[in-house]
Structures are given as structure tokens and as C-alpha cells.
Amino acid sequence: MKRWLAVVAVLALAPLGAGPAAAAPNIYHTISSTHGGAYVAAEDGCELTEVFLSSSVAMYAAQPGPVNKQGLTSVFVRVTDTCGSVTAAAGGGGVLFEAEAMNMAKLVADPRLRNASVSTTMEGTDADGNPVTVELNATWTGTGELEHTTISNPDHFPDGNVVAVDNNLRRDAVAEVSVEVAGRSVSGTDEGASLELVKANCVEVARPGVEGFFPCFGFPG
Structure with missing residues (x-):
């Protein structure tokens, strides 16, 4: 399960040195994207239950274009028999149950990252493709100092130029997670x-006549 996330700074950028005949720049904004991740594990005899959680809320916009607001929450649950006789490559135990689910639930977060929460009912599937319902409740409480970083990445390609700017905040936190799925319940602290x-x-500023130049999305043309 990947941790997601990535976001965008509302900073005015100067022209990238393109001549008057160059195409108009494409400008993409992540107005704000807030993400919380957590991992919890609980043991009951030989059964180890793990929960991998990611939740976010974001606002995106191209220029010109409308503002898009989006939430995204995903959870992956795995139950392992730690007493089972399997190879180390299988993680030290046989997998008894797996399920994953995702929906558009929004993380509710304080702008200074002092706390956040998400509660939702999610429809997903188990490892055999059978439908499952996941009940999720999670909270984050900030514990560390608020960290602030800025990143500016100008780059030049044969087909054009690109400048990406990030303005990031981060805070260490303690997460409390509770999940119910397929008759199983697990809760824990990260x-x-x-x-x-x-x-x-x-x-993005493409050179005259260049099409398909999208380095902001990983395709420099």
C-alpha cells in the first residue's frame, strides 16, 4: 500500500524564457493537498492483523479551469498466521485473509496539522474477489513540531521548459485506527x-510546434 500524496504552491511564476512565438504555458495548481497515513498491527495468538491506511483531501486546478475538490481514502487489511510453516519469502506466516477498499471519503484536517480524522463505510473486495464492507474510524493527533519546506525544480527539455514549486508542511502524529471487516475487528495505535x-x-512551456509536452505529469515529450 502506497502512501500517496503530493501537492502544489499558489506562487506566481515568471515566464520561463520562451520567445513570443512559444505556446501559452500550461499551469497546474495543487491548491492544497493534505494527507494522513497510518499502519497498525494487532496480535491474537498466532493471528497477526495489519491495517495500512491512507486518507487525503485536496483541491486541484488547471489555469484556466475550474477548481476540483477531492477526497480519497484507502485501506488494506491482512491477517497472517504467524505460527504457520511457510517460507520467509511469504512474510514469515501464511495469509489467512486479505481485503482492500477505497472510496472518496475526505480527510478532515486542521490547517496547521494539529489533528485530523476520517470515518467512513467502504465497499471493497477480499483476496478472492468477494465483496466486503469495511467500517473505518481513524484519528490523528499531532505530536511534533510543524516542519516547513519549499522546493523549486526548474528543468529544461528539448521540447520545452518546466518549473515546479512545492510549499510543504509536515507534522509527526499519533494515529488511532479502528477497522471492522468480514466479522473481524482490529484497532491499534501508530x-x-x-x-x-x-x-x-x-x-509547462512547450517550444513552438511541439505537442504532447506534459512534464508535469511525467511525459516530457
Whole structure:
């Protein structure tokens, strides 16, 4: 399960040195994207239940274009028999149950990342493709100092230029997570969780006559 996230700074960028005949720049804004991640594990005899959680809320916009608001929450649950006789490559135990689910539930977060929460009912599938319902409740409480970083990445390609700017906040947090799925319940604490907020923008300027130049999305043409 990946941790997601990435975001955009609302900063005005100067022209990238393109001549008057160059195409108009494409400008993409992550107005704000806040993400919380957590991992919890609980043991009951030989059964180890693990929960991998990611939740976010974001606002995106191209220029020109409308502002899009989006939440995204995903959870992956795995139950392992730690007493089972399997190879180390299988993780030290046989997998008894797996399920994953995702929906558009929004993380509710304090702008200074002092706390956040998400509660939702999610429809997903188990490892055999059978439908499952996941009940999720999670909270994050900030514990560390608020960290602030800025990143500016200008780059030049044969087909054009790009400048990406990030303005990031991060705070260490403690997450409390509770999940119910397929008759199984697990709850736990992640002392090493975190909350992150990114604001960013990415500006593309293609050279005259160039099409398909989208380095902001990983395709420099």
C-alpha cells in the first residue's frame, strides 16, 4: 500500500524564457493537498492483523479551469498466521485473509496539522474477489513540531521548459485506527504516523510546434 500524496504552491511564476512565438504555458495548481497515513498491527495468538491506511483531501486546478475538490481514502487489511510453516519469502506466516477498499471519503484536517480524522463505510473486495464492507474510524493527533519546506525544480527539455514549486508542511502524529471487516475487528495505535500538507504548482512551456509536452505529469515529450 502506497502512501500517496503530493501537492502544489499558489506562487506566481515568471515566464520561463520562451520567445513570443512559444505556446501559452500550461499551469497546474495543487491548491492544497493534505494527507494522513497510518499502519497498525494487532496480535491474537498466532493471528497477526495489519491495517495500512491512507486518507487525503485536496483541491486541484488547471489555469484556466475550474477548481476540483477531492477526497480519497484507502485501506488494506491482512491477517497472517504467524505460527504457520511457510517460507520467509511469504512474510514469515501464511495469509489467512486479505481485503482492500477505497472510496472518496475526505480527510478532515486542521490547517496547521494539529489533528485530523476520517470515518467512513467502504465497499471493497477480499483476496478472492468477494465483496466486503469495511467500517473505518481513524484519528490523528499531532505530536511534533510543524516542519516547513519549499522546493523549486526548474528543468529544461528539448521540447520545452518546466518549473515546479512545492510549499510543504509536515507534522509527526499519533494515529488511532479502528477497522471492522468480514466479522473481524482490529484497532491499534501508530506512534510513528504523520500528517502532511502540500501546496504546489507546475508550469509547462512547450517550444513552438511541439505537442504532447506534459512534464508535469511525467511525459516530457
